[in-house]
Amino acid sequence: MNTQYTSEVELILSSLNRDKRDLLDKVAEIDKVIKRIKYGNLNLGLSKGKAIENNITDVEVIEHPKAFPLKADLKVQAIKVFDLLGVASKLSDVRDKYKELTGLTVNLRETLRNLNKHDILKLLQPKGTMRGLYWVKTEWLEDNGTRLKEQHKFDGFDLLYSDEMIEFK
Missing domain, CATH: 1.10.10.10 (Winged helix-like DNA-binding domain superfamily/Winged helix DNA-binding domain)
Known part of the structure; x- marks a missing residue:
């Protein structure tokens, strides 16, 4: 194998791995939102009860979901x-x-x-x-x-x- 071919393959693999990490981060964020909805930590304004003030960016809610x-x-x-x-x-x-x-x-x-x-x-x-x-x-x-x-x-x-x-x- 020549060195030019190896460096191109490494560059492509590096790029693909970076894309993979980005996508996994997005999936992790989606999982957090799903859990917040599923466990009642995210008020979508759909309930008949009084609106609970929740901020989507509230870090405490993300870190400590009510299981x-x-x-x-x-x-x-x-x-x-x-x-x-x-x-x-x-x-x-x-x-x-x-x-x-x-x-x-x-x-x-x-x-x-x-x-x-x-x-x-x-x-x-x-x-x-x-x-x-x-x-x-x-x-x-x-x-x-x-x-x-x-x-x-x-x-x-x-x-x-x-x-x-x-x-x-």
């Missing part, structure tokens, strides 16, 4: 879903978020009832009715469990409900 506990007990996963939603939510919203995170369709009704029995979750219902509408975490309540904290109310909550017309059971 969803895929191998944990269903109760733990349900609690994590509420943490990710952050607002009072209907059963269907909880089920949809769970499916988005895991890809599984699971009946969460009994799990939420069990968490309610242990005072981890409460059911918001209009006074005088037997049917609850929204699930909330007990820690989201204030004034001895009679009022939902502002940051956990979905958009339009105050238009639909006043503190006097609802109760948490």
Whole structure:
């Protein structure tokens, strides 16, 4: 092999390796964005809840993603879903978020009832009715469990409900 041919091959290989590194860096960045979306760290403005202010360039979010506990007990996963939603939510919203995170369709009704029995979750219902509408975490309540904290109310909550017309059971 002559030296001219070897230097040309080395130049081509060097260029290809540089292109390969650049592409791998781009794939790594795309993976970070996918994980942020999948684990609820990126607000795309598609949720029904209050907008969470997240900046795409926030380095802390990129470095410490909230990992969803895929191998944990269903109760733990349900609690994590509420943490990710952050607002009072209907059963269907909880089920949809769970499916988005895991890809599984699971009946969460009994799990939420069990968490309610242990005072981890409460059911918001209009006074005088037997049917609850929204699930909330007990820690989201204030004034001895009679009022939902502002940051956990979905958009339009105050238009639909006043503190006097609802109760948490």
